[in-house]
Amino acid sequence: MAKLGLIASSTLVVGMLAGALTFATVSTVSAPTADAADKCQRSDFKTELVKQACEKGGQKAAKDAMKTWMKEKKLKSCNQCHSKLAPTYELKADAVAQFQKLGGKLLAKTTPAKATVKPAAPTAPAAK
Numbered sequence: 001m002a003k004l005g006l007i008a009s010s011t012l013v014v015g016m017l018a019g020a021l022t023f024a025t026v027s028t029v030s031a032p033t034a035d036a037a038d039k040c041q042r043s044d045f046k047t048e049l050v051k052q053a054c055e056k057g058g059q060k061a062a063k064d065a066m067k068t069w070m071k072e073k074k075l076k077s078c079n080q081c082h083s084k085l086a087p088t089y090e091l092k093a094d095a096v097a098q099f100q101k102l103g104g105k106l107l108a109k110t111t112p113a114k115a116t117v118k119p120a121a122p123t124a125p126a127a128k
Contacts, residue, residue, distance in 0.1 A: 048105045
């Protein structure tokens with residue numbers, strides 16, 4: 001019986017060791033994925049605000065910085081400037097011009113497209 005107990009103990013120790021190694025492997029493989037998920041999707045920055053936020057804290061920091069800026073400027077929707085949101089946050093053609101018009105600082109190399117302004121409809125002359 002002592003041999004059976006020894007074999008069972010050995011099997012248990014080997015099983016625990018294998019489980020611990022598997023957990024360690026899974027944990028180390030998962031860590032880079034978390035870092036990659038927080039990295040900013042953009043690499044070509046047009047504004048100082050987003051570039052600095054991405055450098056400091058990744059995608060979450062950039063999103064938080066833009067939300068704070070939007071509250072200050074009383075903008076109600078991200079869709080005013082973004083054609084698509086997460087994960088790529090694609091900009092509309094006039095997004096940079098809107099940002100600049102509201103007082104946002106652009107990077108030196110950025111030239112904004114003209115903001116789209118709808119012309120007023122012509123009015124008929126008043127009858128006398």
